Amino acid sequence: MRLDRLLANLPTANRFDARQQLAAGRVKVDGIVVRDGLLDIREFQRVELDDTLLQAGKPALYFMLHKPAGYVSATEHDQHPTVLDLLPEAAEHNLHLAGRLDLTTTGLLLLTNDGHWSRRVTQPTSKQPKVYYVETEQVITADYITAFAQGMYFAFEDLTTLPAGLEILTPHSARLTLYEGRYHQVKRMFGHFQNKVVRLHRESVGPLVLDAALAPGQYRALTADEIARL
Ligand code: URA
Numbered sequence: 492m493r494l495d496r497l498l499a500n501l502p503t504a505n506r507f508d509a510r511q512q513l514a515a516g517r518v519k520v521d522g523i524v525v526r527d528g529l530l531d532i533r534e535f536q537r538v539e540l541d542d543t544l545l546q547a548g549k550p551a552l553y554f555m556l557h558k559p560a561g562y563v564s565a566t567e568h569d570q571h572p573t574v575l576d577l578l579p580e581a582a583e584h585n586l587h588l589a590g591r592l593d594l595t596t597t598g599l600l601l602l603t604n605d606g607h608w609s610r611r612v613t614q615p616t617s618k619q620p621k622v623y624y625v626e627t628e629q630v631i632t633a634d635y636i637t638a639f640a641q642g643m644y645f646a647f648e649d650l651t652t653l654p655a656g657l658e659i660l661t662p663h664s665a666r667l668t669l670y671e672g673r674y675h676q677v678k679r680m681f682g683h684f685q686n687k688v689v690r691l692h693r694e695s696v697g698p699l700v701l702d703a704a705l706a707p708g709q710y711r712a713l714t715a716d717e718i719a720r721l
Pocket residue numbers: 591592593594596674675676677678679691
C-alpha cells in the first residue's frame with residue numbers, strides 16, 4: 492500500500508494530516524524518515540509515526556530445500572505429499588514456491604513468503620540459468636548439443652526454446668543449463684530424441700547452488716547475500 496494511504500487510513504487522520512505528517516518528517520520507514528507519500532510499503536516494513544508503531548513489519552523468509560522424489564511442487568495434492576509438508580513453518584508464514592520441479596525430480600527448490608522476490612526469480616525475462624544433472628535411458632550423442640543450442644520447437648506452445656547448454660558427462664548422463672522453465676522442459680527436450688530421462692536433479696538456480704550439506708528433504712534459510720544475489 493502507498494505510504495500516504497496507510498497514514499490517511501488511520502482512524503484519527505485524513506489525507507491532509509498525512510501530507511503534513513510526511514512533510515514534517517514525522518514518519519519513519521524501517522527507521523528512516525520518509526517524506527514521499529507515494530512510496531510503496533511492503534508488509535515486511537516497519538512504519539512509525541512519531542513514537543507510535545503503525546505497522547510492525549512481518550519477517551520476510553527465504554529458504555532452499557533439497558526436494559526429494561515423490562513430493563509435489565504445489566500447496567495441496569490429494570495423492571502425494573507436497574514440498575510444503577517438509578517445512579513446518581510453511582503454513583504459519585504463508586510460504587509459496589519460487590519455481591517448480593516434477594514429482595520425480597530432485598534438487599534445489601526455493602520457497603519464500605515474499606511475492607516480489609519469487610516473481611523476480613521466476614519471471615521469464617529474468618533468464619536465470621538453471622542447471623540440471625540428467626540421466627537417460629539411451630546414449631546421449633553430440634547432435635543433442637547442437638539441437639539444444641539452436642533451440643527446439645515446442646508445437647503445443649508454438650515456441651522455440653531459448654538456446655540451452657549441454658555438457659555430456661558419460662554416455663548416459665549430462666549437465667544441462669536452461670534459461671527458462673517450460674512445462675516438463677528437460678524431459679521434452681530429450682524426448683525429441685526418443686530418449687527417456689530416468690533421473691533429473693536441479694543443481695542450481697542463478698547464483699544459488701544446492702547446499703551439499705542438505706540431504707533430500709532438508710532445507711535451510713538463505714543468507715542475506717544469497718537473497719540479494721538472486
Ligand atoms: N524439466 C522437467 O522436465 N522437469 C523438471 O522437474 C524440471 C525441468
